[in-house]
Amino acid sequence: MPSTNKKQILDSDLARLVSCAREARGRAYAPYSHYAVGAAAMGKSGKIFMGCNVENAAFPSGLCAERVAIFKAVSEGEREIIALAVVTANHGSPCGACRQVLSEFARDNAVIVLAATRGSKWKRFTMKEILPDRFGRQDLLSV
Amino acid sequence: MPSTNKKQILDSDLARLVSCAREARGRAYAPYSHYAVGAAAMGKSGKIFMGCNVENAAFPSGLCAERVAIFKAVSEGEREIIALAVVTANHGSPCGACRQVLSEFARDNAVIVLAATRGSKWKRFTMKEILPDRFGRQDLLSV
Amino acid sequence: MPSTNKKQILDSDLARLVSCAREARGRAYAPYSHYAVGAAAMGKSGKIFMGCNVENAAFPSGLCAERVAIFKAVSEGEREIIALAVVTANHGSPCGACRQVLSEFARDNAVIVLAATRGSKWKRFTMKEILPDRFGRQDLLSV
């Protein structure tokens, strides 16, 4: 996607996103890792979509919280994510696979916020910072 | 999970599920395969969760409709899926990976219904039929 | 793929496959599940390709032994797998995702053998038995 994004993300939007991600974390199904994760994605429409990690006895068949939130958003009609909040016990970052899924629906300046289960200390990144030189539709279709 | 399931699935429930899966199919994001899929999962609570396929320029990072619906259900608090409807142009079956994800949350007699975009001719399976000798939590934890 | 397969799998071939899968299991990288798995795939050419599970701190980014073996075979030029052996501590079955990957390269009568780390008691399936009504290339391209 091109890199401009008219809608400015407000700090109050991000605070609300983090709050949703904290709530979502409470529904994590993580009996194998015991590492609960919550996520909340804000679509361009302003709507918020919440996700938690959902593990599987066959570990590779589980899914991370971030992707659950993003897939939920897209499946409900959103086609652009402008911000994503992730909540873990220790400010854990999205895995590379989640960054790739976000990338399909996010501009360079989409905001990713990493929070802990409590406190107001966050780490903040843009899409471009967190997945530099990203592979996307243009790469695939330009050959 | 043990194999009995007190709640009997009614034909009317399945018809409603197929109808939801057809609606969800309309939101498919499938610019690479052009193979739109819709799915709807019914939780033990009776609630229905809808999903569509959400593809990615890096093909392995996309997700099938069935899994979107199941992950959505679990992320909203369901811990058991009793029925799943899948709608494609040609009665396509869930891939093995979707069967594995369903397996984590389904008993042997959970019902899978495959429908086309129109018509009332369905294919019908149980969890046990569609993923025989399935790998699950017991295998992992019994060693 | 059509369902006949001229090359008959011999019991001695399967015994050799199980032996290779046992050897491969020793190289498993499974620091998170501690569930080591070995696999060996026999291509139509007669060559054997070995795999083990390779986990990741982000659980969904790991891969099962069966898929490692199959991807290795295809990447070295094989286009048909005629038999697959899997070795775990407890005759664990391939997850659905591994069955799907095998399906792309296996006929209905391809043989899957599940063995434990020792002993000669095996479980034996065909591709068709282990992934009934499978989704494949024909489904995708017929619409």
Place this chain on the structure above:
Amino acid sequence: MPSTNKKQILDSDLARLVSCAREARGRAYAPYSHYAVGAAAMGKSGKIFMGCNVENAAFPSGLCAERVAIFKAVSEGEREIIALAVVTANHGSPCGACRQVLSEFARDNAVIVLAATRGSKWKRFTMKEILPDRFGRQDLLSV
């Protein structure tokens, strides 16, 4: 992993890796995307492991070339990857999921080289550059 890596990667090593990745690309199984990719990973031992993309009719069940090469290396006993070359028609970058898999086995200064099918113009990154603030074992185990 800690960030130092005594073994210096030589330009001649990288040239050899790119050459292997070009060769591997010729074995790509990419009937759905028609986007062939080759990869070659060098383990700390100095050995080279080659991979190509292996797609699946159920798109999410396919695998990228980079991961095929890395999983192959680990399954043959390597536990550290010091360099990875990727070859596509247009200097395409590894997807986020491949970066995550590499991350499990690479230090911050591991080298990633992106080349086209011919020519000596490459893009070059380190692990840390291509997956900043990566999620790994320490995050998972520190809670």
